[in-house]
Amino acid sequence: MKLYYAETLAPRKACAVARYLKMDIEHVFVDLGRGDGEQRRPYYLAINPNGTVPSLVDGDIKLWEADAIICHLAHHSETGLWPRNAQQQIDVVRWLSWNNQHLYRHGNALYFEHLIKQWLGMGGPDPSKVEEAQDLFRKHASVLDQHLKGRKWLLGDDLSVADFSVAVTLPYAKSAAIPLDEFSEVRRWHDQLNAFEAWRNPFPARPIQVAAQV
Structure with missing residues (x-):
């Protein structure tokens, strides 16, 4: 692959x-x-x-x-990250779809305003867009927070690809002004993911590019 x-x-x-x-x-x-x-x-x-x-x-x-x-x-x-139970598979699809339409959409907007714009030399964050994205993020994070009460992971006791997908903006909460700490269950859930080295450091090491001598 x-x-x-x-x-x-x-x-x-x-x-x-x-x-x-x-x-x-x-x-x-x-x-x-x-x-x-x-x-x-x-x-x-x-x-x-x-x-x-x-x-x-x-x-x-x-x-x-x-x-x-x-x-x-x-x-x-052939691991439990993709469940074998058909109903749980449908539940994974539900969370992937929900995330793309809601939590990821607004977390990504904050990621863009605070990190990508700077990287592309597009200037600083637009305060009105930041405020709008934060408000919408809060709206959907509250749904997630309520769902996680009494559950270890999104599907219950078992980690799945849904957890990896839905949480993907959260490692950038501090640098992208994502209001993660307002939601205790979401914070607790993400802390569990942070226990995995693969989550904290997902990208492979790349060779350092050495400038050509002229």
Whole structure:
């Protein structure tokens, strides 16, 4: 398998799951910062016509979208991260769908305002957009907080890919002004994920690029 990634939010899910599962996988870094956009090069568009990361190549299978990739990895590994119970599988899909429409959407907006804009040289955060995203994040985090009461993980006692997906913005809570600490159950749940080295440090080490001598 080859996993094409960058050190951004969506690839973090895939890299964390791959590392947690100790999978024999080749990581290929896609440099989103290149002037010509490596993700828009023909070789990469042949893998992922959307020009986004992550992407996975597994034999003849080419997969894009992080949630599909983590489900594939978990299913391939035959571990409990992809449940065998059909009802629990539906529950995983429910949380992946909910996250993309709600929590991730607004957490990602804060990640963009505080981190990506600076990286791209687009100036500082827009206070009105930050306030709006924080308010909407709080609305949906309260749903998650209530659900987690009495549950160790999203599906109950068992860790699943849903946990890796739904929590993906939370490692950036401090730097992206995500109001995580207002939600004690969400904070407790994320602290459990932080116990995993794969969650804290999901990305593989990359060789240091040495400037050419001129």
